[in-house]
Amino acid sequence: METFEDKKLISEFNSAKFQVFRINLRWDKINEFRDKSDLLNWAKSLDMIWDEMISKVIKRGDLHYIALINEIDAKIHKIKSKRQRFEKALRLKHQLLKVIEERVGLGGRMKDSDEDEMDE
Helix, strand or coil: CCCHHHCCCCCCCCHHHHHHHHHHHHHHHHHHHHHCCCHHHHHHHHHHHHHHHHHHHHHHCCHHHHHHHHHHHHHHHHHCCCHHHHHHHHHHHHHHHHHHHHHCCCCCCCCCCCCCCCCC
């Protein structure tokens, strides 16, 4: 007879779903900040997305993304007082984070028209 200790338990709680949800909500906020040219909140929100994604980036071994983000962050820090260049650097970071989001599997996925639901 199998005992409780003998069973391999698998968590029914999948934090990845909540992570995707948090990232999606943050992208919505970012769009609002970008539309209002609220650069500080835009920058903070991009950092929050990076905080959500970095563990997956490391796990996948995509360390070149860390170098790219650090390079952009250095540019942002250097030019914060120059609004136009600051906004351009934020846009670059925004675009790179969208690419990383897709690469690490946190973005949407395509499905056949015959599929009814997403895989879990």
